[in-house]
Amino acid sequence: MSWTFQAGDLDSDDVKALLALHVQSMNAASPPEFCHVLPGDGLRDPAITFWSLRENGKLLGIGALKEIESDHGEVKSMRTAPDAIGRGVGTAMLANIVEEARKRHYRRLSLETGSTPEFAAANRLYERDGFTVGPRFGDYPESAFTRFYTMEL
Numbered sequence: 001m002s003w004t005f006q007a008g009d010l011d012s013d014d015v016k017a018l019l020a021l022h023v024q025s026m027n028a029a030s031p032p033e034f035c036h037v038l039p040g041d042g043l044r045d046p047a048i049t050f051w052s053l054r055e056n057g058k059l060l061g062i063g064a065l066k067e068i069e070s071d072h073g074e075v076k077s078m079r080t081a082p083d084a085i086g087r088g089v090g091t092a093m094l095a096n097i098v099e100e101a102r103k104r105h106y107r108r109l110s111l112e113t114g115s116t117p118e119f120a121a122a123n124r125l126y127e128r129d130g131f132t133v134g135p136r137f138g139d140y141p142e143s144a145f146t147r148f149y150t151m152e153l
Contacts, residue, residue: 029119064078067104071107074137075097112147114146
């Protein structure tokens with residue numbers, strides 16, 4: 001497998017297009033008050049490391065890791081390119097993010113997502129790869145729509 005991760009690849013046209021699709025999809029699937037998706041500029045925050053995943057130059061997916069505290073990180077903006085769904089891209093990106101969190105000596109990794117059918121595949125991925133439903137964190141409000149996950153590292 002000739003997959004490569006590239007950090008900070010926010011200015012590539014294909015990344016911008018996939019991020020736009022991600023933002024559009026999250027806005028369509030989430031109540032406005034519970035939609036916390038970050039647009040491309042929001043991912044430029046110094047606390048966030050963003051990656052693209054490519055195969056021979058072709059974009060397969062994106063994902064990010066945000067530092068919440070010195071020992072706590074958050075998974076952000078994971079998205080697989082539509083023509084790469086079913087190839088293990090989400091698994092590979094999540095593994096990359098978890099590996100980086102461990103390198104940073106985080107004790108915990110968290111994420112916030114939806115609980116409706118549109119989020120079922122993502123929720124299966126998180127649960128299969130070791131995340132458990134966990135407590136609310138950060139400034140996210142509690143809601144019936146929102147699901148919080150955590151992983152102790």
